[in-house]
Amino acid sequence: MIVRAFYNRQSFPDVLYVVLHERDVASIEKQENVTKLLDKDNEIVGYNIELKDFKTDKDGYQPMTFDLLRTINKELNRVFQEELIHDFKDYIVVGEVKECKEHPDSDHLHVCQVDIGDDILQIVCGAHNVAQGQKVVVCLENAVLPNGQLIKNGKLRGVKSSGMLASEYELGLIEEKKKGILVLKDDYQIGKPFFERVK
Incomplete structure (x- = not known):
């Protein structure tokens, strides 16, 4: 399971919003400082947890750490006797474009x-600068971008796409949006977690 947490001090002071699934909330169940958010099938989509002493340097998405998960689980365990397990695997890795063809139903998309x-993935990419032979940053399914966006496999104009190729802006490396994916130097190793080397 991928657990995402968001904090907005201005709109909801002292409330940590924990997201498990991106589905509409149909009902809630509140006990003490924890509000359970449920969908139309009564399945949990997330929680609102009131934490008076929560400390963070920034609003918005809060990158998941063992300490943050421990804080979340402490409250869930105490109030609902529940606990979350987060998948800490690295889902943002180095890849190499082996083939790049034009999308059959688009004048700007490419099928790569x-x-x-350990695998060859088909990824549909709209970047103007994508090309065969490049080392690139691949966001696999279940990758969480620095803004909190969760990557899922899908289809673009009817063509299956597994993950996405990322830009510097999407990776949080620059503050202003810039067109094109991030192209890496040749010495990056395929399959390795991208942020391992950036740190």
Whole structure:
């Protein structure tokens, strides 16, 4: 499971919003400082947790850490006797574009075959600068971008796409949006977590 947490001090002071699934909330169940958010099938989509002493340097998405998960689980356990397990695997990795062809139903999309070390993925990409032979940053399904966006597999104009190729802006490396994906130097190793080397 991918657990995402968001904090907005101005709109909801002292409330940590925990997201498990991106589905509409149909009902709630509140006990003490924890509000359970439920969908139309009565399945949990997330929680609102009131934390008076929550400290963070920024609003918005709060990158998941063992400490943050421990804080969340402490409250869920105490109030609802529930606990979350987060998948801490690295889902943002280095890949290599082995093939890049034009999308059959688009004048700007490309269908790429991308080597991620243990698999070849088909990824539809709209960047003008994508090309065969490039080392690139691949956001696999279940990757969480620095803004909190969760990456899911899908289809673009009817063509299956597994993950996405990322730009510097999407990776949080620059503050102003810039067109095109991030192209890496040749010495990056395919399949390795991208942010391992950036740190």
